[in-house]
Amino acid sequence: MTRFYKLTAFGLCLLLTGCAAPQSSSDIQAESAPAESAAETLPESSTEEIVYDYVHGEDGYFSLIDEGFGTPVKVQESGTCWVVSATTAMESNALVTRGETIEVDPYKLLDACYSRDRKEGWFLAENLSPESFGGWGWLAAVTLANRADGWLLTESNNYTGASREQLKEAIRTEGAVNIGITDRQSKKGFFGEYQTVNDPTGDAYDHAVDIVGWDDHFPKEYFREKAKQDGAWLIQNSTSEKYVFYWVSYETPIIDPYTFSVTRDYGDVIAYEQASGSTVDGGDETVTANVFHHAGTLAAVGTYTVADGQKLTVEIRDAALENVLYTQDAQYDHKGYHLIDLDTPQAVSDYAIVIRYEGEAPVEGGSYEDSFCSYRPSADPGVSFIESDGEWMDLSANVTDPAYAPNNACIKAVYAKS
Structure with missing residues (x-):
């Protein structure tokens, strides 16, 4: 379940x-003058001048x-x-x-x-x-x-x-x-x-x-x-x-x-979500998948980990999510975002990336809105899936209350430069 x-x-x-x-002008005191002088830190009865001359x-x-x-x-x-x-x-x-x-x-x-x-992501109110x-x-x-x-x-x-x-x-x-x-x-x-x-x-x-x-x-x-x-x-x-x-x-x-680590390497990045806002829990292992239709050389897979030391297994499958074409294990000391370089880059066109997460898996999550900003997700049918009781379930369906809608799986396809 x-x-x-x-x-x-x-x-x-x-x-x-x-x-x-x-x-106001008082708000920028720290930028224009010392916030506190040393004299103000002395007891009122003290007449001794303290010299702050510490050297590391x-x-x-x-x-x-x-x-x-x-x-x-x-x-x-x-x-x-x-x-x-x-x-x-x-x-x-x-x-x-x-x-x-x-x-x-x-x-x-x-x-x-x-x-x-x-069409999706974080949006500010028009007046901000x-x-x-x-x-x-x-x-x-x-x-x-x-x-x-x-x-x-x-x-x-x-x-x-x-x-x-x-x-x-x-x-x-x-x-x-x-x-x-x-x-x-x-x-x-x-x-x-x-x-x-x-x-x-x-x-x-x-x-x-x-x-x-x-x-x-x-x-x-x-x-x-x-x-x-x-x-x-x-x-x-x-x-x-x-x-x-x-x-x-x-x-x-x-x-x-x-x-944060950034680079200008790699080519196209194909992703269906703008953020990782929630998790799904399949027990000891949670399996999610994204289907892609973009030809090129797949060089890396991007995803989030939700716990320190979390283990992952990346699988490249056909677009029907049936045949496994490539597998690679990964583990990261810290939760966060990780780009997993494939040991053997894969020539792809219509295919799926499946990730097996130890414990919970990251997903986009539902919508959010207040008077200042909003997060708007969108999920198309036939794109993101989760394995449940041996079957692939489409994440675009609101399987529970809409506030809990998982929307897209957080799996990114990162290509080599052409």
Whole structure:
């Protein structure tokens, strides 16, 4: 028996948050003047001047910039922190993992995320502009999974729930980690040359930035709200050219941490969904399939994993979903999006890609709408299927309440360049 769930992993517009455009001069204090002077952190009875002259050592310290992997500083327009910081993370990944310097235009990606020139996907209300509305890094990822401005997502790892050491390893090996964070003025401080933030209760973010390093010994006294322990993340910001880097205490929650890898390799990308918004559960194994009618050399298959360590088996079959022509196993340490390069590229025309997922499988999910934005899916008959009790069931049919409609399977056919 296959069970269907409402929108889950992709998130709804309630999460479409970003640094909103300043509404008054007080809102841009952090960009024009120190948020807190050191003097304001002293007890009223103190007459002693404190000197904030901390210098990091080698032990417990790492910085992508110091390692020669710094990326150009981008300054956001209005509420575009989420897409600006996401493209910075993509450029960082290319530099760290491949030694390549790339430039991903955040505003072309922004236009693709909210494009009105399509029949399905995310759409803003007519009176809203993409620059002011906001978003989050995962929206950039799912948009690039179908290609945007020539860039194609090859991997995006979701580090939600990861340990501090796992995040450090991700920065070392994958480059900057894109995160959401609270941006409350009352939690910011200036201590000597250091701009800092400590917001232990900030579990709902309104700003997006990139972690580019850390210092395990950064003094706990260097925060307006004093930390209980030493240690902080080095953050690359996008709000202004003046205050680009600052330190965030380890005690501040890190929300929605992702890494992104993109390329201009590969040829056509054929996909039926604009996002992964839900899952289907077939028990120990869930099997979904997409049928394609596009001739060329199939070089890779793209899909999402919904759990860390999830195992997959990719099968290339005939269009009738009967004969297996090719199989390949895969497993990924982290949930997220993955492009599976075929060990042996396949010449195809009319065919199906079947994926066997350990546990749940990603699907597009149902529609969503509020006064600000909407997600509109569409599913054609004869395209996406799920195996249920030994039979192939067409996902275009509303098999349960429409709010639970699975719509398309999240399987993308990625071709070699011709």
